Amino acid sequence: MQNDIGRVLLSEAEIVAKVKELGDKLTEEYRGKELLVVGILKGSNVFMSDLIRQINIPLKIDFMMVSSYGNATESTGVVKIIKDIEQSISGKHLLIVEDIIDSGLTLKYLTEMLETRKPASIKLCTLLDKPARRKENVDVDYVGFEMPDEFLVGYGIDYAEYYRNLPYIGVLKPEVYEK
Ligand SMILES: O=P(O)(O)OC[C@H]1O[C@H](OP(=O)(O)OP(=O)(O)O)[C@H](O)[C@@H]1O
Numbered sequence: 001m002q003n004d005i006g007r008v009l010l011s012e013a014e015i016v017a018k019v020k021e022l023g024d025k026l027t028e029e030y031r032g033k034e035l036l037v038v039g040i041l042k043g044s045n046v047f048m049s050d051l052i053r054q055i056n057i058p059l060k061i062d063f064m065m066v067s068s069y070g071n072a073t074e075s076t077g078v079v080k081i082i083k084d085i086e087q088s089i090s091g092k093h094l095l096i097v098e099d100i101i102d103s104g105l106t107l108k109y110l111t112e113m114l115e116t117r118k119p120a121s122i123k124l125c126t127l128l129d130k131p132a133r134r135k136e137n138v139d140v141d142y143v144g145f146e147m148p149d150e151f152l153v154g155y156g157i158d159y160a161e162y163y164r165n166l167p168y169i170g171v172l173k174p175e176v177y178e179k
């Protein structure tokens with residue numbers, strides 16, 4: 001697995017420091033509010049579990065599972081909801097946690113859908129953002145790192161479902177896609 005990585009873009013230490021910084025900001029933002037942190041599976045799983053342990057106030061968590069990439073490196077543009085939130089979000093402050101925002105199609109679709117359920121607020125937090133790839137405009141409130149237009153893997157982010165367990169973010173060697 002490590003041999004498939006062409007370059008490391010973010011080291012494990014850089015990610016740990018950024019997650020702590022984001023957690024500190026979120027602690028202040030949501031102090032005294034009823035916070036529901038919603039992870040978008042599967043990619044956000046690793047980031048979300050580290051992030052919530054850096055948010056030092058009472059909170060609840062839930063998950064949604066959506067898919068728009070399948071095994072491809074380009075979004076299919078069709079967002080499928082595979083698992084929904086299991087509780088009412090009415091009156092709650094929602095923090096949606098993503099591993100990566102690319103075209104913006106996933107979050108645009110999700111936020112519009114969740115707004116109809118009347119939460120008190122919806123904010124977005126992503127570890128990685130690729131603004132150069134945006135097709136839909138989405139307001140992202142908390143961004144860990146802005147990244148170049150390259151296909152990234154690691155720290156929850158996959159290629160064909162592999163590489164999610166790498167502790168850093170990297171790009172694959174070109175020959176991996178040709179396999
Ligand atoms: O901004 P977009 O172009 O919509 O891309 C972002 C989405 O793509 C990835 O999910 P994916 O559909 O690959 O599923 P996964 O989380 O299970 O890997 C990622 O976790 C985001 O949810």
Ligand code: HPA
Pocket residue numbers: 069100101102103150151152153157158159
């Ligand atoms: O760069 C990426 N890598 C993996 N999955 C993704 N989904 C959106 N962008 C990416």
